[in-house]
Amino acid sequence: MALGHHTTHGKNAADFTEDAARVESTTSVQTMEKALVRKIDLFLLPTLWLMYLLSYIDRTNIGNAKIAGMQDDLRLSSGQYSISLIVFFISYVIFEVPSNLILSKSRPSIFLPAIMILWGIVTCCMAAVQSYQQLVALRFLVGILEAGFAPGVLLILSSWYKREEQSKRFAVYISAAILSGAFGGLLAGSITKNLEGVHGIRGWRWLFIVEGVATAGWACVARFLLLDFPLTSKYLSEEERHLASERLLVNEGSRASDEMRLGALQAFKRSMTDWRVWLFTAGYMVIVGSSTLSYFYPTLVEGLGYKSYKAQYMTVPIFGVAFVCNGLTGYFSDKVPGKRGLIIACWLVLSLCCSVATTIVTNFQARYVLLVFMAAGLWSSNALALSFASSSFAHMSREGRAVSLAFVNAMGNLAQIYGAYLFPSEDAPRYIMGFSVVSAMCAFGVGVYGSLHAVGRKGQLDR
Numbered sequence: 437m438a439l440g441h442h443t444t445h446g447k448n449a450a451d452f453t454e455d456a457a458r459v460e461s462t463t464s465v466q467t468m469e470k471a472l473v474r475k476i477d478l479f480l481l482p483t484l485w486l487m488y489l490l491s492y493i494d495r496t497n498i499g500n501a502k503i504a505g506m507q508d509d510l511r512l513s514s515g516q517y518s519i520s521l522i523v524f525f526i527s528y529v530i531f532e533v534p535s536n537l538i539l540s541k542s543r544p545s546i547f548l549p550a551i552m553i554l555w556g557i558v559t560c561c562m563a564a565v566q567s568y569q570q571l572v573a574l575r576f577l578v579g580i581l582e583a584g585f586a587p588g589v590l591l592i593l594s595s596w597y598k599r600e601e602q603s604k605r606f607a608v609y610i611s612a613a614i615l616s617g618a619f620g621g622l623l624a625g626s627i628t629k630n631l632e633g634v635h636g637i638r639g640w641r642w643l644f645i646v647e648g649v650a651t652a653g654w655a656c657v658a659r660f661l662l663l664d665f666p667l668t669s670k671y672l673s674e675e676e677r678h679l680a681s682e683r684l685l686v687n688e689g690s691r692a693s694d695e696m697r698l699g700a701l702q703a704f705k706r707s708m709t710d711w712r713v714w715l716f717t718a719g720y721m722v723i724v725g726s727s728t729l730s731y732f733y734p735t736l737v738e739g740l741g742y743k744s745y746k747a748q749y750m751t752v753p754i755f756g757v758a759f760v761c762n763g764l765t766g767y768f769s770d771k772v773p774g775k776r777g778l779i780i781a782c783w784l785v786l787s788l789c790c791s792v793a794t795t796i797v798t799n800f801q802a803r804y805v806l807l808v809f810m811a812a813g814l815w816s817s818n819a820l821a822l823s824f825a826s827s828s829f830a831h832m833s834r835e836g837r838a839v840s841l842a843f844v845n846a847m848g849n850l851a852q853i854y855g856a857y858l859f860p861s862e863d864a865p866r867y868i869m870g871f872s873v874v875s876a877m878c879a880f881g882v883g884v885y886g887s888l889h890a891v892g893r894k895g896q897l898d899r
Contacts, residue, residue, distance in 0.1 A: 469683055472676055476596050476663065479671060481608050483661040484589050487552060489612040490651045491585050493620050494559050494578065495524060497647055500624035504640035516568050518856070520575050525853050527579030529846045535584030536591055536842035537700050540835045544592055545662040545669075548585060549655040555581035556652030563641040563648075587842035590826060594837055595665050598684060599827040600773045603820060607766025610819035611759055617730055618755035665834070703835035710832075713840045716825040717847045719780075719884035722877035723821055724848035726787065727814045728855025729874060736807060736859070736867070750804070757808050758815040765816040769823070776824040777889030780817045781882045787813035788878035795871045817881070824888070 498506075498520065507517060539547050558578050565571045593605050627646050628639030637645075663669040666680035698706070707713055729736075733751040765783070769776055790810035797803050825844050829837045858870040 465679075468679060472672075472679055472683075473597075473601065475672075475676070476680070477605075479661055479663050480592065480596065481605065483658050484592070485608060485612045486654055487548070487585070487658055488589065488609060489616050490647070490654060491552070491555075491582055492613045492616040493623075493647055494555060494651055495582060496616070496620060497559075497624060497643055498575070500621060500628065501640040501643050504624070504628040504643065505638055506640045509638065509640075510565065510568055510571060512568055512571075520568070520571050521856060522853055523572050524575045524579040525849055527576045528583045529850050531580050531583035532587050532842040532846035532849075533704070533839055536587040536838040537703065537835065539584060539588045539591060540838035543664045543668070544588065545659060545664050548588055548662060549659040551581050551584050552655035552658070553652045556648045556650075556655060559648030559651060560645050561648075563637070563644040583846075587838070587845045590822060590841040590845060591834070591838050592663075592665075594826040594829070594841065595684075595834065596663070596680065599830065600770050602823040602827055603769035603773070603776070604763075604766040606823040606826070607762050607819045610815065610822070611762055614755050614759045614762060614815055617733075618752050618759070621751075698833050698835040700835070703833065703839050706832070706836050707839040707843060710840065712828055713843060715884060715888060716821070716828065717844045719881055719888070720821050720825070720844050720848040721851045722881040722884070723784075723814060723817050725851030725855045726791075726874045726877045726881075727818060728852050728858065729814070729870075730811065732859045732870075733807070733811075737804065754808050754811045758812045761812040761816045762819055765820055766823075769820055773827065774892060775889070776820055776827075777885045777887075777892055780820050780824065780885040781889065783813040783817045783820075784878045784881045784885065786810075787817075788875055788882065791871050791875040791878060795866060795868055795875075821885075824885075828888075828892075 502512075502517060506512070512520070535551075555578050558574055558581065562571070562574050562578075565574065589609060593602060593609070597605055624643055627643050630639075631637070631642035631646070632639035634642065663671060666672075666684070667677055669677060669680075672680065733754055737750045737754075765779065769779055772779075787810045790806040790813070794803055794806045794810070797806065822845075826837075826841060829840045832840060858873050859867050860869075863869055
């Protein structure tokens with residue numbers, strides 16, 4: 437009876453032993469993989485988060501320096517100050533792709549800390565500027581040096597994590613920029629107020645010194661914490677390096693291996709002829725272009741009836757809600773990676789509705805609430821758009837991903853140049869032009885990411 441039973445089901449003792457061994461082997465690999473991911477997180481996420489926080493503070497501290505006396509000391513006109521802002525983004529955009537190509541053929545643990553030390557030194561040097569020309573030159577130089585950082589982070593994250601692991605990691609990365617918006621001004625105010633006149637140095641000059649030294653100091657620490665690429669990271673054992681590489685190959689299927697190397701021109705040509713790159717670039721440009729609204733939060737809040745320091749403090753809840761929504765979006769998006777385009781489109785619909793309503797509603801409190809939700813939609817879309825692009829470029833070689841991610845990020849940041857002119861003071865308090873442009877960009881973004889979602893359902897994009 438027992439023998440007949442086994443014969444009927446085609447199973448014998450050896451088969452059951454093999455099945456048990458296979459299950460045990462699979463469980464063991466999964467356990468090793470979870471431990472590996474935790475180790476990768478421990479090395480990468482805190483290090484990159486603080487690097488990006490300092491990067492964002494260094495690029496925006498000129499605004500705090502301006503109101504702390506820099507504009508008066510250097511006798512800057514409004515036009516000259518605007519040029520000193522824009523020149524950063526010009527060099528930043530131009531050098532993103534070349535920088536990422538260099539990174540793809542080098543070691544991130546050396547390249548990223550090296551450029552960070554350099555821009556920290558240049559930030560310190562800004563404390564010694566005596567003229568408009570010197571300020572512009574140093575801002576241009578900071579743009580060149582910082583150009584390699586953000587796209588470099590995108591390349592590193594896309595090289596270590598599976599598609600269904602990326603959204604929450606990109607959300608962590610973007611959260612540094614959100615928090616810098618919430619607390620960067622408070623930190624700058626503390627430095628300029630408490631160090632004003634110390635050793636005969638103005639507070640705004642101390643701002644550049646303190647933040648530049650902090651940047652260079654953390655870069656030295658990051659040199660010993662950052663991982664390189666999966667097959668070359670010295671902090672992993674040979675078995676861990678193999679698992680880190682193989683798990684991505686199995687997950688992505690079509691991902692080109694790290695052994696497939698392309699020349700710079702070949703990688704650039706392949707990237708620029710890939711329709712995915714252009715569609716993601718268009719989508720990310722409208723998100724970043726709309727997000728330039730964050731530069732005007734103090735002005736907009738003041739226009740809603742909040743004055744002086746209260747206007748600064750009332751911007752904190754805007755970034756606080758955005759921080760929470762960004763984190764929740766990243767966490768849940770990894771559970772449904774095939775819905776990223778749809779989720780982005782939904783967030784942009786919310787921002788679109790809030791933008792339109794802001795031009796109609798006149799109640800100060802109601803407009804403030806609309807600003808809060810508009811910011812939440814834009815910041816949450818930002819992080820998810822990057823992870824969506826990253827996972828959709830998985831079929832490319834490392835050099836191809838380096839060019840594509842840098843190009844998307846560069847063109848997105850190009851939007852900050854024209855975004856700086858959307859809310860002129862003469863349009864207060866309703867800012868019809870600015871909110872109309874933001875509304876139009878959000879509507880366009882809904883179309884782009886809705887289309888990407890539809891294409892993805894046919895198997896040509898994110899799973």
